[in-house]
Amino acid sequence: MEKPSRRTTIYDIAELAKASPSAVSSVLNGTWKKRRISAKLAERVMKLAEKQGYAVNAQASLLRREKSNVIGMIVPKYDNRYFGQIAERFEEMARDRGLFPVVTCTQRDPDLEFEAAKELVSWQADCVISTGATDPDRISAFCAAAGVQALNLDLPGKAAPSVVSDNFAGARTLTALILDRCNAEFGDVQPLRFVGGRLSDHNTAQRLKGFLQEHQARGIEVPETHILATGYSATKSATALADFRPQGPTGLFVNSTIALEGVVKWLGNLGAAGAQVRYGCFDWDPFGRFLPGNVGMVEQDVDEMMTRVLALVGETGQADAVIHVPCRLHVFGAA
Amino acid sequence: MEKPSRRTTIYDIAELAKASPSAVSSVLNGTWKKRRISAKLAERVMKLAEKQGYAVNAQASLLRREKSNVIGMIVPKYDNRYFGQIAERFEEMARDRGLFPVVTCTQRDPDLEFEAAKELVSWQADCVISTGATDPDRISAFCAAAGVQALNLDLPGKAAPSVVSDNFAGARTLTALILDRCNAEFGDVQPLRFVGGRLSDHNTAQRLKGFLQEHQARGIEVPETHILATGYSATKSATALADFRPQGPTGLFVNSTIALEGVVKWLGNLGAAGAQVRYGCFDWDPFGRFLPGNVGMVEQDVDEMMTRVLALVGETGQADAVIHVPCRLHVFGAA
DNA sequence: GCCATTTGCACAATCGATTGCGCATGTTTG
DNA sequence: CAAACATGCGCAATCGATTGTGCAAATGGC
The missing domain is CATH 3.40.50.2300 (Response regulator)
Known part of the structure; x- marks a missing residue:
């Protein structure tokens, strides 16, 4: 409720709590027991953080870490039951697995697809899933060069494992x-x-x-x-x-x-x-x-496809492997 | 195509190009003319960057910058024409305005909504748009404390300007x-x-x-x-x-x-x-x-709502202002 | 009361990109 | 030919959080 000026950092809180930034950091990221910070200080810091509207700077945090746990997906459209459901289930299931899903929509535009994939790599995504991509292999090649895992969904590619409907x-x-x-x-x-x-x-x-x-x-x-x-x-x-x-x-x-x-x-x-x-x-x-x-x-x-593709995250499979997922038939007005 | 080990950085490229990291950085972010880097070096660097599958580390880049240009949106669902279209148009229009859209889907869960908003603030979003949020004011309050702009879409709130249908x-x-x-x-x-x-x-x-x-x-x-x-x-x-x-x-x-x-x-x-x-x-x-x-x-x-809400980004308006956008009536089978 | 632990925390380096500043070489001007 | 610029680029500090290391003070054992 205080400073609309700059965002609160661990340094601000450290000053207020009369503690060091490293202590504040460990309190706020949960490693304070391992670092033998007293419960008293921990509580003080957490109270202050809440009051100050503190939110960790993901940029700074991820910069220092090794794994980002960010998992990216590009989808062509949202305004359609199928892709909408894919995006939604992806976010849900990725979160359940402790990952940070980032979805981006590329309007079936091959260049935008590529740009978006590049952007996801910029965000340090550990894995990029191309859904219904026009040119999945181009994305896979870029990811390979950048050392990032690539996967295909809905449309198969030659350069990364794919999960598609049968x-x-x-x-x-x-x-x-x-x-x-x-x-x-x-x-x-x-x-x-x-x-x-x-x-x-x-x-x-x-x-x-x-x-x-x-x-x-x-x-x-x-x-x-x-x-x-x-x-x-x-x-x-x-x-x-x-x-x-x-x-x-x-x-x-x-x-x-x-x-x-x-x-x-x-x-x-x-x-x-x-x-x-x-x-x-x-x-x-x-x-x-x-x-x-x-x-x-x-x-x-969609659920099965998503389960299958998420199971591939972190695995090193055959580049051109294709997993076929059976569809469900809805029959109407049967006699 | 080389090192699946670690991601390529400007330091790697600087070494390969026999140049300094600062020169490489300015070449890759387009400020090299202003910094009087020769076209020759620029080209050399860009070629190498491409070959190495370089993608800027957004974490490091944003950490140093002042404005992130990230704009966040939370939506309850994607698997529905209305919200699907909102997400899609948001991404498109935000990009047109030179912003980085990040959309996240919160399943109408108030806690997930709040977590997601916090996450967006962590990503240094300059603005967070809550769409159809169960408790928009809670999000607005947090954003205010963190010094981040908040806006409401589809459902109005008391603590941030809102754009809703009439x-x-x-x-x-x-x-x-x-x-x-x-x-x-x-x-x-x-x-x-x-x-x-x-x-x-x-x-x-x-x-x-x-x-x-x-x-x-x-x-x-x-x-x-x-x-x-x-x-x-x-x-x-x-x-x-x-x-x-x-x-x-x-x-x-x-x-x-x-x-x-x-x-x-x-x-x-x-x-x-x-x-x-x-x-x-x-x-x-x-x-x-x-x-x-x-x-x-x-x-x-949706288009008009999105235009209106994006026009509010960066502006400091009345906290409880509500903009009503007229709907379109489709008439079927008229005599 | 002295040594050995344990507890509680601070220091400082680090991640990768950005950017103000400054220092050499060219190049032009008078 | 010297002063005045222009050109081309490197140095080093910085953003905020993380984490290995280290060092006091508190506690315990005998």
Whole structure:
């Protein structure tokens, strides 16, 4: 409540307590018993620290220490259930492990990603986790040069161990669900359409692979024109579908909630014909179950992914190791 | 690519470049022209720094500087459109202003909130923004004692300037929309029900005030039993409504997307009677427009709030000043 | 009452980057 | 050719906390 001038330091408190800075330091960081500081002095110091609004200067403290216990994460976005949950669980679980989580959001911008990683290294992070990074290997290379551990999450890299969802298996299961449902409700076995995402994106490619494999296993041929991986935006997927006015039963594999927005919009414009459309989405949203025609959604197992990736912190694993985490399938409106 | 042992410092580079640490420092922080370092040496140093994976030690750097340019924010959650967007825009806009944003998520836990604020002060944040904090004044008091600026966002406090949505006006407008729609579609003027949130929560109280005022202005009496502010969870709002099986036209004011989930679930169980239900939600979600019966949603103006709060950084304003930011109303399925 | 411990604390070096100051060499001017 | 600058860079103090070491004073044992 006193000096709005400069921040209180251990020197200020030492003066007030008539003690040395080293004694004050050890009281405030809990090592005072080991340093044989009397309980009397300790209490006096702690009272003063509280009254003065003392907070340790992390800069000075970390500068002197060897391990920082800072663990950094870069995520592309927060405004999305999946990454939001990742950031949130990361902070929570890192704290539980006695680490200081620092998360930073890089808007899918490769340069910003790199800058952010560099910044995290500047903050003496012991480990940097790149989530959904456009160019994870560039970050890994920098971290390697700086002597900092790097890990990848959600998108795999070649230069650091990765933890990713099992997109292939998840997509195959979802494809099977949609096909089964179309079959059960309409007695139909037409090939589905794949909507949203970019083929150059690793996860989309994996999902498409699962999508195609399930069709193949059933002896259903998928025409090229059914692959509408036109990018990540509701508008793009709505546009991709715009010309398509289904005659009869139709099934869609929707590659993200953002694409799902476009699909639902398209469906709304379809009128009565929409009743013959069934779809599933590779991604999860709490409102998904209320959307008509939605037969199921795949939820990535954020907790498990986070457990796995945090288990790698401090370990020296194979640089190109990839851990696949199974997804959870939510089935809606089952008969 | 060399030493996985210790991190590269300016001393390492100075040795390699056959220069002094001070020269290296000024080259790497961009002040070398002012210090009349030759371009030749500068280039040599920068090349070496890159090769060695050098990243400035922020601890050492900030320790010596006077202003940190670090700006901290605590948010309750990320896994929600509103707070996710807040965190994301905060980082973006803070960076644009040359600041270093540090965001931390505190799970609506008052103690964790306080710890996090303390941590931010430890990191020498020049300013701490408490978003939706349970006890913002406690944080403000600590910051004041530590000589750090405090600001409140989303929920107002008494001890630091606040930027909040105009919940009252937003709620009144939304209430008007729902009443109008019920009237237009069913010729009905029954009082609405208020679902979700907690009355002890400032924002809920404000919204309820707007809700009641709009009813009063129309001469509609709202019975006590229509206020179902039973907390923040989909289950709770579904439970609160469980016994209610509307006979005839019904309107609901839904106080958050999380409560909306409960409402939609309840609506699903209602069957055909659900066709006579209209509702609006104070909160925004991209899938909201696709939910049957939803006449509109109120979106808080995150960009404007962030602009306003960032404008306060570094200013010394009235401690209890409150800035109200108007909300945006999204109207769905207008005739 | 004297030596041996134990207790309680202070000293000072250190972490890595920043920055005011100053000292040599060039270079220009008159 | 000397004085006056300009150029290019190194020295050393400093930020605040940590920690190995050391030294009095208090306590205990005989």
